Amino acid sequence: MQRLLILGGTGDAVELARQAMNLPGLAVITSLAGRTSAPKKLVGAVRVGGFGGEAGLVEYLKAAQIDLGIDATHPFAAQISWNAAGAARKVGIPWLMLIRPGWERLPQDNWIEVENIAAAVTAIPASAERIFLTIGRQQLAPFASLMDKWCLMRSIDPPDSDILLPPGELLFDRGPFGLEQELKLLQDYRIDAIVSKNSGGNATCAKIIAARELGLPVVMVQRPVMPAGEVVTDVSAAMKWLVKYLDPIPNSQLPTLNSQSFPK
Template sequence: MKRLVIVGGTGDALQLAKRAILLQRGFANDLPGLEVITTLAGRTREPKEIAGSVRIGGFGGEAGLIDYLQTEKIDLIVDATHPFAAQISWHVASAATKVEIPRLMLVRPAWTRSPEDNWIEVESIEAAVAAIPASAERIFVTIGRQQLAPFAKLTDLWCLMRSIDPPDPSIPLPPGKLLLDRGPFSLELERELLKEYGIQAIVSKNSGGDATYAKIIAARELGLPVVMVRRPIVPEGEIVADVAGAIEWLRQQL
């Protein structure tokens, strides 16, 4: 029996765990002898149901992750974290190397700019705050709940902020409204949301995937500028873009 750890935090991680369990238990027994464990940082208060075993909570840095991998006798690790969770990806890469176990990165492709898009691409959240067009007074901020503090100084703007969970009460927020919602979001709903609140610009991370891409299409249709935060640099290594690719990698390891 080989033990697989999926370092989760994305919808792809959920789908990989589900698919691997189905194949392991199914009639074809396509992934024989595989135990699936998903780990979550615990930042989402009500995570979706996950197939297989689940571990919730941080590792305490690279050293803690190494200890976990050794203590639990983990054989394989898949990094399926959010594209912007770069620190944990670096910890996973280093720990897997030191423990000498195979590592795979499951990373959904980044969104690509079309000729009709009006993107202002930046390297950080702080740069995104500075790059908001001067003509925009009503902003749609979709970067998650943990990085809203830099926007608090924009007291002359109105911000519509959307996240799955509410931010910590200690985090200062700009003037505006907080929406609590979880994707996927339809194009029709995103278009109506932008119109209803009179949004004049969007701030977004380039998270990739389909769940939140509708806002980018809606912005394109309405001619709105999008301040797009580029992805951070992540470790080199074997990488796949979808769950099917990850399943094939697992087959090769068994």
């Protein structure tokens, strides 16, 4: 058996594990950071928790006898991607990054593009009073300085109880979200502006289309820089990459055909 490590935490990682499990001669292990209390159901083996930086991941790759790996983490999970690219290079195993494309700005969009979350806080238009923060729960604290705004903060799980938050309301929900749903949410809450990461993908893109239709500004946080290496943008391309590295199955392990089982 060859052993594949998938770094997960995304819908693409779930789908990749499901498809990779069908390849003969391959054991699939997905690694999760453990941030979400009820992660999506995964097929194959799952391990949870940080590795302890690049050095810890080097040790893990050796101890778990990983033959090849695919980083299918979120496009904003840069730390683990840098650690993993470095660790894979040190251990000398094939390594791929599966990074879905970002959303493209259309002429009708009113995007204010910023480099990071800190810049997003100051880029919110002064005229916008009610803000929809769709950046997850881990980076809400910088927005606590917005004492004169009201924020709707959507995430899968609640933020840690000790972090400061801006005035507003927490909303717990998990995508995919539909366009009608997002239009209704923006209108019901009388939202004036949205803050989003340029995560890409279909599951959460409806809010961007809804903002376009309603003419709302979107403060769009650009993606962090990722390490150099082999990159694909979807699961089917990742599967093609994987197949290249799989050992051929010896004839002795192929299922034997029993001629009597053929229909006459």
